[in-house]
Amino acid sequence: MGDDQYFIRTDDLGVYGLDAIKEEVAKLQEAPAKVLDTSTVGASVAEDTVRNAITAVIVAVIFVMLYIMYAFRSVPSSYKYAFAAIVALAHDVLIVLGAFTVLGIAINAEVNAIFIVGILTVIGYSVNDTIVIFDRIRENVTLAPGREFRATVNLSINESITRSLGTSVTTMTVILAILLFGGASLRDFMIVLLAGVMVGTYSSIFVAAQVLVLWERRRFLPWRRETVSTS
Helix, strand or coil, X not given: CECCECCCCCCXXXXXXXXXXXXXXXXXXXXXXCCCCCCCCCHHHHHHHHHHHHHHHHHHHHHHHHHHHHHCCCCCCHHHHHHHHHHHHHHHHHHHHHHHHHHHHHHCCCCCHHHHHHHHHHHHHHHHHHHHHHHHXXXXXXXXXXXXXXXXXXXXXXXXXXXXXXXXXXXXXXXXXXXXXXXXXXXXXXXHHHHHHHHHHHHHHHHHHHHHHHHHCXXXXXXXXXXXXXX
């Protein structure tokens, strides 16, 4: 792992196995070895971790939907905003999971409690970025209700993109610094956050907002689109 740090994966060590490994590492590097962190993952623990991760994400999604529907209650069909945000969240989580899976093969990263915390943090950040754009859309819809909705969304994105990108770049700079200099114990968490912030930044613009436009133009309902086009 660099900086004279090692990630060692073994079978069950028993009572004295850890001491034996410390002795071998000390011989290898010709200096005393210090254990930074240890964890035991069995079949039942792995199942609990996966189950807890799924439960945490589902609960977070439900609360996000309820919050967005309440926050945008002044806009007609506020559930559309909630649905668009959830689609963006699902996109973000899947991308981060895929990236972490690939990196896990390369750097021996594991899905654990820290990973779950990272996913929940990514969900919170992504929702915040999406709500910033949605709030601007709501303001512009109120100011110019007769304007075409797609034009309103484009205007809202242009008005908020500088703030969104600036916040994301600043956040990624801090995360990258911690990833490089924070040590091995924070590595997996920072990787999840870095991937999540990058994905969440573009998904709020290119996924959430566009899903909202597609729904507003009835592109999700082909039978209704056909009715509108023939009327």
